[in-house]
Amino acid sequence: MVMFALYFFALSAFGYLIGTPPFVCAVLWWCGERRWLRVLGFALAVTAALSFVFEALLSVVLPRGRWDLGLPW
C-alpha cells in the first residue's frame, strides 16, 4: 500500500508514462521476481500496452504530470 501511495504521488508529479514503470518494477520485485531484465521488460510492455488501450482505443486521458511524455497516439 506504501508503494501504491508513492505511485499516486509519482502520477501527480511525473504523469503516467514516467510514474508507472518504476511502480510495476517495484511490485514485481516485491512479488519475488528477481530477473531484472524480465522485470524491466514487463514493466515497459504493460505500461505501453495499457496506455495504448486506454488512450488510443478508449480515448481516456491518463494522468499527466509536470514532466509528462507524449506518445504518438
Add this chain to the structure above:
Amino acid sequence: MLETLNAGAALFLTPQAVGLTAIGTLLGLLIGALPGLGPLMGVVLLLPVALYVEQIAGMGLLIGVFVGGSCGGAISAILLRIPGTPIAAATLIDGFPLAQKGRAGDAIGIAVAASAAGGILGGVLLVAGAPLLAAFATRFAPPELTLLGITGLLSIAVVSRESTLKGLLAGALGMLVATVGTDEFSMGYRFTFDSYHMLNGFHIVAIVVGLFAVSEMAFQIAGGGLRKAARVEAMKPSLRGIRLAFGHRLNLIRSALIGAFFGSLPGAGGDVSAFTSYAVAKGLSKQEDGYGEGAEGGIVATEAANNATCGGALIPTLSLGIPGDATTAVLLGAMLILGFFPGPALFTEQPDVVGGIFLSYIASNVFLLALGVILVPLFVYLLRIPKSHLIPTILLLCAIGTFALQSSIFDLWVMFGFGMIGIAFRLADYPLAPIVIGTILGPIVENNLRRSLLISQDGLAIFVQRPISLTLLVIDGLLILGALALGVRSAVAARR
C-alpha cells in the same frame, strides 16, 4: 414480455453492444478462472471501461463479465483443484476427480454447457419474473421504498457469513459514506470538510475498486508464493462435454430453478445455490452414479445452479432496485452511473433498456457456451501465468480505471482509503459487501424517508397505515429478530 424484448433488440443488436457482450463474457471466463479473482473483481475492473461506451454496450460488457466470471471459476476447480471463485467450490467435488480420470476436457465441457443452459433458464425466469415484480412494485410509494431499501440491507447483513452484527455495522458504514456530499433536499454540504472534491461525495467505483480489488491484491501479495506457475497439461477443445451435460436434462432444469430461486433472495448467492442443488442432486441419485468421485451429474448440478443464480439475482436488482449480492450491487451502481434507474419506473419508462439488458444476459450465456468450449487452450495458458505478473497489471487497471472516471487524482486517494478500509475489515473478519450495498441503498432510504415524512400527516405513523409498508415493516422486524436469535445461538455455541 415480447414487446420488451423487441424494444430491447433495437438497442442491443448493434455491433458494439453484441461485440462487447462477447468480449465481456470472454474476459469474465478468464478472470473467473484465475484463483482469487471472480465475477465481482471482473465487474469492478471493467466498470470504468463500461462508462466510456454506449449505455447498453457498457451493460452488455459488465453482464458478460458477470456471467462468464460465474462459470470461469469451474475451470481452475477442475484443472487445479483450486476453485477460481467461492461459487465454484461445489464444482470441485466432482470436477477434479473426473479430470484425474483423464477426462478434464469432458469436465470443462460439461461445466460450460451446464452453466450456459442454467444461465439461459435463469434468463427465461428473469424475463418472466422481473416485469411481474416490477408491475407489483408500481404500487410502492416513498414509505414502501424506504422500507424496501432497509429490507435489502437487512437481508444482506443477516446472511453475512462473518456475523450479523458485523454485517449491520458494515452496512451502516456504507450508509454513512453515502451521506458525504451535497444534500439533495437542502443543498447543504455534509462531511465535505470544505473540500470541493467532496461536494459530489465519493464515487462508487473508487469505493468498490478500493474495497474489493485493492484489498484483495494486498492480501494476495501478503500470501506469498506468487512466482509459482501452475502445472497444467495442454488440452484441445472438445464438444463431447456439451452432449454429456444435456444428457442430464432433469438435473439441469431442477438445478437451474434452485439457482434462480436462491439468486432472487438477497444475500443467498451462488455458493449457497450450488451446494444446495448439489445436495439435492446427490440425494436423488443412485449409488452407482458415484457422486464425489467424478460424477457428471454433480458438475451439472453445481454449474447450472450457480449461473442461474445470476439471472435470479437480476430480478430484484432490475425490478426493485435492490441488489441481491455485492456483484449485482456493483451492476446496480453501474446502471445508475450510466443513467438507468432500476425499479418499477424503468419497466414503464424505458422498456427498451430493460429489454436490452435481458437480451445481453441471454446472449452472454450463448457466448459462454461457444467461447468456453473453443478457448480451453487459452484458459490452460492463462493458468500458467504466475500471479507476480498479474498483480501489478491488476493494480494498474485499478488505478487507471479509477482515475479515468473524472480525471481526478483525488479519486485515486479515495480508492486508496477504501483499500485500507477493505484490508482492515478483512483482518477483523467483517464483510465488505454490506458497505457497497449500504452506499447504494443509503440515498434511496434517506430520500424516501424524508419524502414519507413530508407527505405524512402523522409522522412515522405513515409506515403502519399502509398495508404494503406494514408488511415490509413486519418482514424487517422478523429479520432483526432472526438476526438476534442467530447471534444468541452462536454466542451460546461459542461458550460451549
